[in-house]
Each structure stands twice: as C-alpha cells, then as structure tokens.
Amino acid sequence: MTSTLIWIAVALFAIGLYLSWTAGRLDRLHARIDASRAALDAQLLRRASVTQELATSGVLDPAASIVLYEAAHAARQAEEEAREVAESELSQALRAVFAETPQVEAVREAPGGEEAARELTEAVRRVPMARRFHNDSVRAARALRRHRKVRWFRLAGHAPFPMAFEMDDESPAALADRPS
Numbered sequence: 001m002t003s004t005l006i007w008i009a010v011a012l013f014a015i016g017l018y019l020s021w022t023a024g025r026l027d028r029l030h031a032r033i034d035a036s037r038a039a040l041d042a043q044l045l046r047r048a049s050v051t052q053e054l055a056t057s058g059v060l061d062p063a064a065s066i067v068l069y070e071a072a073h074a075a076r077q078a079e080e081e082a083r084e085v086a087e088s089e090l091s092q093a094l095r096a097v098f099a100e101t102p103q104v105e106a107v108r109e110a111p112g113g114e115e116a117a118r119e120l121t122e123a124v125r126r127v128p129m130a131r132r133f134h135n136d137s138v139r140a141a142r143a144l145r146r147h148r149k150v151r152w153f154r155l156a157g158h159a160p161f162p163m164a165f166e167m168d169d170e171s172p173a174a175l176a177d178r179p180s
Contacts, residue, residue, distance in 0.1 A: 014039040021154040022144075024180045029141040033162050036134040040165060043114055043130040044087055048072040051090065059110040088168035093122065099173035121175045128169045138162040 037064035052057035054060065055069035071086075098104055107113045117155060141162045 014149065019149065019153055019155065020149075022031070022149065024154055026107075026150065026159075028140065028145055029137065029144060030162070032070050033134070033137045033141055036130070036137045040127075040130040040134045043123070043126045045076065047127050048075045050116075050119045050123045051094065052076075054107070054116045056097060057110075059107050059113050059116060060097070060103075067093050068097055084165060084167045087125070091168045091170060094120075094175075095170065095172045097127060098174045101174045104174040117175075124171045125174055128171070131165055131167065131169055134165075135164045138164045 005160075049072075051068050051072040055065045055072065059066075060068070071090040075086040075090040104117060107117045144150060145156055147163065
C-alpha cells in the first residue's frame with residue numbers, strides 16, 4: 001500500500017513537472033513572439049520612414065514622390081487591423097516606383113541619393129527577414145498550443161492565440177539586383 005502511494009506521488013510529480021516545463025516553454029515562445037513582433041514593427045517603421053524621407057528629398061519625380069509618400073504615410077498611420085494591407089500597399093508602391101534600374105540610378109546620382117538608396121535597400125531587405133522570424137515564432141507557438149495537454153490543462157492561460165503577419169514584402173527588382 002505504501003509503495004503504491006509513493007509510486008502514485010512520483011508519477012503525479014513527474015506529470016506536474018512535465019506540465020510545468022511545457023507551460024514554461026509556451027511562455028518563452030510567447031515572449032519570443034512579442035520580441036519578434038517588436039522587431040518587425042521597428043523594421044516596418046524604418047522602411048516607411050526611409051521611404052518618406054526619400055519621397056520628400058526632391059530626388060524623385062513628383063508623381064513617384066506622391067505615390068511613395070502617401071503609401072508610407074498610410075503604413076505609418078494604419079490601425080492594427082489594417083496594418084498588413086497598408087504595408088502591402090507600400091511594398092507595391094516601392095515596386096512600382098523602383099521597377100526599373102534607371103529610376104534607382106537616377107536616385108543614386110542625385111546629391112545624397114547614394115546614401116538614400118542604400119538605406120532604402122537595407123530597409124526593404126530587412127522587412128522579409130523580420131516577418132519570417134516573427135511568423136516562425138508564431139508557427140512554433142501554434143504547434144505547441146494545438147497539443148491536447150496544452151488545451152486540456154489550459155497551459156496557455158489567457159494569452160491570445162498568436163497571429164502571423166501576412167503581407168506582400170517582395171522587394172523591388174531594381175533594388176534587389178544591386179548590392180548595397
């Protein structure tokens with residue numbers, strides 16, 4: 001009788017330890033999601049800021065400046081629910097303006113244009129990496145939250161279900177072709 005109680009206590013302790021470890025892992029994944037979302041937000045803000053700076057610098061023709069400025073402004077001011085669409089529209093505007101290499105060359109030849117083109121190229125290249133890192137974190141947390149043990153024992157607590165950030169983040173061809 002005593003040995004049975006000891007084995008039951010050991011089994012309950014092992015199960016509790018495993019559940020505690022799983023809850024800790026889930027908590028770390030949620031913290032990683034928060035950190036990766038902050039990094040993604042920073043990269044999106046940087047891309048919009050560099051785009052606005054370039055649009056107001058006078059280096060581009062007026063039509064391209066207006067298109068880029070309005071798309072960047074919309075991306076910076078978008079509410080959370082409309083953020084993915086606004087960021088996708090900024091990506092599309094960047095692709096439309098910098099579809100051809102001569103436009104990028106015209107920017108590079110203007111005073112201060114080399115620096116502006118380099119900053120924009122870096123900002124445009126970092127957004128897909130930040131988004132991929134964030135979405136990978138979300139995917140890992142979702143996979144763990146789908147397990148029965150997490151649902152049955154409510155190990156996620158009151159944390160919201162993680163959502164991926166889906167947007168069009170394809171780089172403009174002319175910026176992607178040139179090394180920075």
